[in-house]
Each structure stands twice: as C-alpha cells, then as structure tokens.
C-alpha cells in the first residue's frame with residue numbers, strides 16, 4: 001500500500017508513536033482494521049525512547065515485561081535494555097506490523113474537535129486536516145519536557161539543555177557540568193557524565209529512594225531458549241510481572257511491606273555511602289513510593305567520587321558561568337543539564353482536544369484529569385485516551401496498562417460497529433462514580449493527601465490523578481474489557 | 493516479622509478445648525462501593541502462623557473486606573496426637589467469637605486448606621464460600637516419602653532441615669531467578685517445635701475424601717503448578733469432588749504465599765466479590781500478562 005492510498009478521512013485517528021500509539025495501531029491492523037492513520041509530530045517513531053537519548057538511558061522495568069505481550073522479543077540483551085535497543089524494538093514494531101504506510105510524520109496535532117453533525121473528529125495538524133470517526137490519544141504523559149523558569153538562565157553563556165533533548169554536539173569531556181534534578185533521568189545520567197566531565201555538581205531538591213538494580217546480560221543459551229520455546233518468554237514475563245506486582249503492598253502503605261522496602265533502600269544507601277554527612281543529605285524526606293523509587297547500583301558510588309559534588313538544594317538562579325543553589329552556594333559550571341522532568345498533571349494534549357461546544361479537555365479537568373475506565377470522557381464521544389489519567393504505576397510496567405486499554409477500545413469499536421456505527425459516549429454519572437471510587441481507592445496509599453507532593457498528585461485538587469491506585473492486574477481486570485452498560489444511556 | 497496490621501486491626505483470642513487461640517481481626521473496611529462481601533477467615537498451613545504466611549495477604553485483602561486470621565494452638569494436654577477435628581474446632585471457635593452468626597469465606601492454605609474444607613463440609617451454615625490453596629484430600633506416596641525424609645532429618649537434628657524444606661517448598665521457575673544469598677534468610681529457618689511435629693504427623697494421614705461431596709460452599713480451588721509438597725493433582729482432586737467448585741492454577745511452588753502473594757490476593761479478592769462469577773466445574777486459565 002502506498003502512502004497516498006490512505007485518505008485523510010479514516011475510521012480511526014491515533015496520535016503518537018510511542019508504546020501507546022504503536023500498540024493501538026498494531027492491534028487495529030492485526031484485527032483487520034486498515035482505515036486508520038497515526039499522527040506523529042516528530043520524524044521517527046518511538047516517543048519516550050526516541051527522545052531520551054541521554055547517556056545511560058535505559059528502562060527500569062525489565063525489558064521482557066516492558067514490551068508488548070503480542071510481540072515477544074527473544075533477543076533482549078539484558079534485563080534492563082538501554083534506550084537504543086528499546087527504540088529499535090519500537091521501530092521494528094512499526095515496520096514489521098506494517099504500520100509505516102499509516103504514519104504521518106511531522107504532523108503535530110494543533111487542534112481536535114468533535115463534529116456532532118458528522119459524528120467525526122476533525123483534527124488539525126501542521127500537515128493539514130484529518131478526520132476520523134474515532135480518536136485515540138497516545139500523546140504520552142512524559143513526552144513534553146518541563147523547562148523550569150530559572151532566573152538568569154538566559155544569560156548563562158554556555159550550553160543549557162534538557163535530558164530529553166540531549167545535545168550530542170556538546171562534548172562534556174573535561175567540562176564542569178551542573179546536573180539539575182535527582183529523579184529517574186538524573187540517576188542514570190550522573191554516573192555516565194561523571195566518567196567524562198572534570199567536575200559534576202548535582203542539584204538535589206529532594207533525595208530519592210534508590211534500591212539495587214540487579215541488571216545482567218542474558219546468556220546466548222537463554223536467548224536461544226526464548227527463540228525456540230514459545231512458552232519461555234510468557235513464563236519469564238509472568239515471573240517478572242508477579243515479582244513486581246508484590247511491590248504494590250508498599251504503595252498501599254501496608255506497614256510491614258513499607259518498612260521492608262524502606263529498609264532495603266536504607267541498606268543500599270549505607271552499603272554504598274560511608275560519609276555520614278553525604279548519607280544524611282541522601283536520606284529521603286518523603287514517604288517511599290510517593291515519588292518514583294529509583295533503581296541504580298552506580299548513582300551513589302558516582303556521588304562519592306572526588307570531582308562529583310552533591311548540592312542538597314534546588315537550583316535557584318543562574319549567573320554567567322555560575323549556577324547558584326537555593327542554599328546560597330555558587331558553583332562555577334560550563335554546561336547545565338536540566339533533569340527536571342515532564343509536564344504531567346496538566347498534559348498539553350488536554351488543551352488541544354475539544355468537545356462539540358468548543359470546551360477543551362483541560363477545561364473539563366479543572367479539578368484534575370478524569371476519565372471513565374481511565375479511558376473515555378463524558379462529553380467527548382468516540383475519544384479514547386491511552387496512558388492518560390489514572391494509568392501510571394509506581395511498581396509495574398505501563399505497557400500492561402496500555403495493552404489493557406487497547407483491548408478496551410477495540411471492544412468499544414466492535415460494539416459501535418455492531419450497533420450500526422453507534423456513537424460511543426460514556427455517561428457523566430458513570431465517570432463520576434469511577435472517579436469517586438478511585439479517590440477512595442487512593443486513600444491510605446503513599447500518594448494520599450498531605451504527606452505526598454509529587455508529579456503523581458494534582459497540586460490544584462490534591463487528587464491522585466495520574467496514578468492507578470491499585471495492582472496492575474486489577475487494571476486489566478477492571479478496565480480491560482469493554483462493557484456497553486455505561487454507554488447505553490447516551491443517544492447513538 | 494512485625495504484625496501485618498494497621499491501627500484498626502485488633503488482636504484477641506478465643507477459647508476452645510481449654511486453650512486460647514490467637515486471632516487478628518481487621519475490622520470492617522471503609523464503606524464504599526464494594527457491596528456486602530462475607531468476611532474472610534484465613535487458616536494457615538503446617539508450622540505456619542498469621543505473620544509467617546499471611547503477612548502480605550492480610551493487609552491487602554483487608555482493604556476491601558473484613559479479614560480474620562488465626563494461629564493454631566497446641567491442644568493440652570498433648571497426648572501425642574493432633575486431630576483434624578481439633579483444628580476445625582479452633583477455626584469454628586474464632587469464627588463464633590469474632591463473627592457470631594456471620595457466614596464467612598474460609599481461606600485455607602496447605603494443611604489449612606484441608607482443615608477449612610473439612611470444616612466447610614461439617615458446618616455448611618458457617619462457610620458460605622471456600623478457597624482451598626494447595627490443599628489435598630488424601631495423603632499419597634509422594635507426600636509420605638517427603639514426610640519420611642523430613643522426620644529423619646528432624647530426629648537427627650540435621651542442619652539440612654531448613655534447606656530441605658526450602659528445596660521442597662520453592663518452585664523451579666522461582667528458584668531459577670533467585671540467588672542463594674537472597675534465599676539465605678529462608679535457609680536458616682527455625683528449629684521446629686513439638687507442635688510442628690504434631691502437624692507434620694497429621695499431614696501424613698489425611699483422608700477427607702468422603703467429606704468432599706458434603707461441601708456446600710461455593711468453592712475456588714487453587715493449585716500450584718510447580719508444587720512438590722502437595723502436587724497439583726491433589727488440588728484437581730478437590731476440584732473434581734467438591735460439587736460447586738471452580739479451579740485455577742498459579743505457576744508457583746508450594747510456597748505460593750511467598751512467591752506469588754499479589755496474584756493470590758487478586759484471585760481471592762475477585763472470588764469473594766462474586767463467588768459464582770465462574771460456573772461450577774470451570775477450569776479458569778491463569779491470567780496471561
């Protein structure tokens with residue numbers, strides 16, 4: 001099929017080519033739906049794994065689980081594959097599933113509107129207008145990097161870049177580098193940068209919990225078994241999945257499991273950091289799990305190197321050639337690397353998607369993101385959000401959640417077709433009940449209320465809007481199968 | 493190990509046959525859209541305790557329903573024998589003392605599954621539902637062979653006893669991913685006491701085959717695929733003989749509470765929410781992830 005044979009008006013429009021968008025497209029194709037287009041603002045597939053090319057970038061959920069169940073990859077080189085390998089996996093997925101003819105690169109979605117007269121979505125992009133009966137957003141919630149508004153940063157006079165937009169043209173050899181942040185990206189970056197830079201200063205606003213990584217390469221024998229025994233990959237996946245799944249008890253704040261998890265992190269810190277002052281500075285002040293628990297065997301040792309300094313406060317302002325911490329300490333640096341995370345509680349796509357009256361998702365979500373089954377929104381017919389509100393996991397693979405959402409939306413599409421192309425719109429009451437239920441479910445977890453301020457929690461309403469506050473498999477059980485009941489009341 | 497409780501959980505004891513049986517009671521969960529679920533009563537296996545076996549399940553299940561768990565107590569005077577009957581009376585006594593007049597979902601693991609199944613047969617008014625995890629109906633040669641080795645090591649005060657038990661309890665796939673250092677705490681193990689000996693002896697002579705057709709409870713039988721202590725055929729036998737039973741498997745060894753606690757929580761939670769969601773006689777495939 002050549003590119004020109006797919007019209008601009010299709011059955012399904014998908015935004016994004018990360019795990020969410022490619023997974024949706026691959027399953028549509030496998031189920032025999034060929035009338036779809038995937039709109040991607042960049043010039044390649046991969047989402048997170050195309051953009052995060054920083055040194056040390058790797059997944060922190062084992063690759064055999066952090067990949068599609070319907071595309072097992074016997075060749076994963078290690079437990080935690082690095083970015084190039086994950087990116088390759090997603091590119092292979094796009095090519096081998098026959099998705100490339102369906103993808104429109106360089107098509108940044110600027111606006112999406114439901115047209116009630118036509119019963120279609122009109123989507124305006126930088127490559128023109130497309131329409132689809134269904135719209136699936138896979139725009140990611142960690143895809144728009146956050147650039148903090150730091151006074152003076154414009155006058156710094158040297159390279160400044162975000163971890164998700166790594167400037168590979170700037171060599172760090174012999175340079176003095178400021179790494180701003182101590183989250184998931186910084187923990188991977190610091191050990192790598194410390195190997196080449198002459199000096200590294202890490203600005204840490206809040207110390208993360210760090211636990212052992214236990215990475216290892218797969219042997220060739222293991223890979224051969226994975227290739228020849230069709231049951232081997234699913235069995236290995238299941239072992240990893242249920243091992244990680246047990247970690248939800250600590251997030252649920254079950255006292256013994258939470259204490260055990262903290263003890264493991266504490267023991268790791270004490271094993272790797274001897275200096276009492278540094279240990280103190282690296283002791284987290286928040287509850288474990290409130291922010292992502294990080295895995296690394298190399299972060300703490302890097303901080304003990306002579307040319308690496310931990311600045312235990314935030315970056316407050318910048319002067320030419322200097323990064324000045326909230327503590328007042330001034331550090332002379334040549335390069336600033338921002339590991340400051342992503343827009344999350346207010347995802348940018350929410351401002352682009354509008355209902356029939358022109359109100360955006362962001363308007364609907366003034367009190368925080370909300371969707372029935374974490375996927376559909378009242379007032380937004382035929383719209384499906386993949387990896388949107390109430391999907392994030394602190395303890396397991398997001399791909400499990402994404403696949404459950406894809407099952408759900410495929411069920412909805414099939415139902416709609418069987419009902420004579422009926423519109424799929426969830427009732428507001430069902431959405432409210434669902435949200436209230438999740439609020440209740442989040443109570444007593446480590447994300448709950450006053451003790452947690454993290455990107456999982458909406459600062460406006462203090463609601464836990466990003467996290468799925470239950471077991472990962474409970475997501476699939478509850479939200480993985482389309483049930484028309486909450487949709488039946490709305491007119492078709 | 494600390495007690496798996498939060499502030500709401502209370503500890504108490506029920507008296508039966510002149511002895512006190514310790515229990516924990518989570519109390520009712522926060523009200524919410526969970527409907528009326530029967531309370532769960534958790535019954536541990538040979539040589540177990542609430543903390544050793546239900547440290548994970550107790551708090552996690554308590555989020556959505558009331559959970560009560562008990563520690564078996566050694567009968568006095570110990571006349572050198574322990575009977576199934578005595579253990580059944582202990583479970584019944586805790587139910588009557590903590591949940592008077594309530595019908596419950598009995599959850600038993602290993603020997604606890606045998607006790608719970610027998611009690612369900614004898615007291616249909618007490619047990620509305622039953623979950624039998626790695627249970628069995630009649631001790632067979634493989635179990636006697638293992639019991640014999642265990643007894644011999646025990647009599648010799650062999651330091652290999654704990655390793656032998658771990659070797660039998662843990663599943664192959666679990667061990668494939670574990671290191672000996674990670675297992676070290678298990679391999680130290682405590683020296684068994686008199687009461688453990690009595691329970692091991694009871695293990696060797698179980699036969700509740702005749703009771704199974706009498707079980708009226710809506711039942712979920714959970715077998716462990718890689719179980720070397722109570723091989724999975726035993727769970728299939730329970731499934732086959734209990735009239736209103738459905739069956740599923742977990743790909744673990746006998747130590748399922750240790751290897752796959754999160755999977756077990758979800759299986760029990762879903763079953764207790766809608767016990768008859770799957771019809772009697774159904775083999776429910778293990779969830780693919």
Ligand SMILES: Cc1cc2nc3c(=O)[nH]c(=O)nc-3n(C[C@H](O)[C@H](O)[C@H](O)COP(=O)(O)OP(=O)(O)OC[C@H]3O[C@@H](n4cnc5c(N)ncnc54)[C@H](O)[C@@H]3O)c2cc1C
Pocket residue numbers: 015016017018019020021039040041042045046047048049052057058059060061066107108109110138139140141142143185349352386387396397398399
């Ligand atoms: C460094 C890093 C490591 C991570 N490691 C893990 C891990 O180990 N385990 C885990 O579970 N999660 C991890 N995550 C979270 C990760 O974001 C998700 O696992 C997953 O990759 C998200 O996939 P997605 O398809 O939803 O979004 P993305 O991968 O972000 O893809 C979104 C796509 O949509 C496109 N897009 C966005 N807006 C528009 C628009 N307006 N128009 C057109 N296209 C648009 C983007 O260009 C992008 O290609 C990590 C995240 C980061 C940043």
